[in-house]
Amino acid sequence: MTFCLNPTNLITGNSKIYDVKEVLVSGTFGEVARCCIKGQDKVVALKVMSRQYENEFLNEVQTLQLLNKLTNFKHCFIKLNDSFTYRGFLYQEFELLDKNLFTFLENKGRSLNVAEIRPIAQQILEALTVLKQLGITHTGVKLHNVMLVNHDDQPFRIKLIDFEFACETETLKEKGILPMMAYRAPEIILGLPLDEVIDTWSLGCLLSVLFLKYYPGFSQLMLLNTLFSQWSILLALQINETSLHTIKLKSPNVQGQKS
Numbered sequence: 001m002t003f004c005l006n007p008t009n010l011i012t013g014n015s016k017i018y019d020v021k022e023v024l025v026s027g028t029f030g031e032v033a034r035c036c037i038k039g040q041d042k043v044v045a046l047k048v049m050s051r052q053y054e055n056e057f058l059n060e061v062q063t064l065q066l067l068n069k070l071t072n073f074k075h076c077f078i079k080l081n082d083s084f085t086y087r088g089f090l091y092q093e094f095e096l097l098d099k100n101l102f103t104f105l106e107n108k109g110r111s112l113n114v115a116e117i118r119p120i121a122q123q124i125l126e127a128l129t130v131l132k133q134l135g136i137t138h139t140g141v142k143l144h145n146v147m148l149v150n151h152d153d154q155p156f157r158i159k160l161i162d163f164e165f166a167c168e169t170e171t172l173k174e175k176g177i178l179p180m181m182a183y184r185a186p187e188i189i190l191g192l193p194l195d196e197v198i199d200t201w202s203l204g205c206l207l208s209v210l211f212l213k214y215y216p217g218f219s220q221l222m223l224l225n226t227l228f229s230q231w232s233i234l235l236a237l238q239i240n241e242t243s244l245h246t247i248k249l250k251s252p253n254v255q256g257q258k259s
């Protein structure tokens with residue numbers, strides 16, 4: 001698919017003209033570019049999608065319009081400024097953020113420490129709490145969908161992005177939306193009832209990647225094998241701790257009986 005976001009191209013929106021400066025992201029669903037708005041001292045992120053993804057486009061627009069109205073929680077989610085069509089393509093104008101956590105981690109060349117991970121975890125948990133209260137599940141919590149706002153000026157200040165596949169939690173099963181394998185909750189693989197907890201599981205996977213730079217699995221078999229092996233270790237440790245605790249409780253009586 002060839003999109004129109006080439007440097008020096010001009011894109012006409014509802015009441016603005018966008019001068020494309022640099023393509024930031026290019027993927028299956030579309031592209032995102034850094035653009036200047038003609039006649040304004042403003043730089044934004046412009047996202048383009050093919051009409052074959054119109055349902056996802058409209059879903060993201062509607063979801064972000066709802067979230068951006070939450071005055072007390074605007075800091076949790078990327079701001080959608082406008083949406084329009086131009087020459088057969090779908091466009092969204094967003095505030096321009098810094099970089100996603102995947103790129104940040106790759107550029108850093110090392111895993112993050114607990115002090116760096118803690119504010120990230122707190123902010124994503126706040127965002128997921130808001131979504132839960134609204135009955136919405138993101139379904140795509142991963143490194144690529146968490147962006148730093150401006151790391152130089154506001155270290156580890158982040159926002160949640162990409163709501164194309166967000167949906168009402170009660171419709172999760174019928175939607176059949178599957179998070180990326182490395183972030184996929186076991187209840188999805190095992191065909192169990194689903195709720196917003198799948199986002200919490202994905203967050204746990206995201207945080208572990210930040211700390212370990214290790215993905216748990218890229219296939220269902222690998223993922224389940226990793227989970228079961230870790231559960232076996234935790235179960236063994238729990239049994240061992242329980243046994244030691246029982247011995248400590250019994251030992252005074254045993255000594256008393258021998259004396």
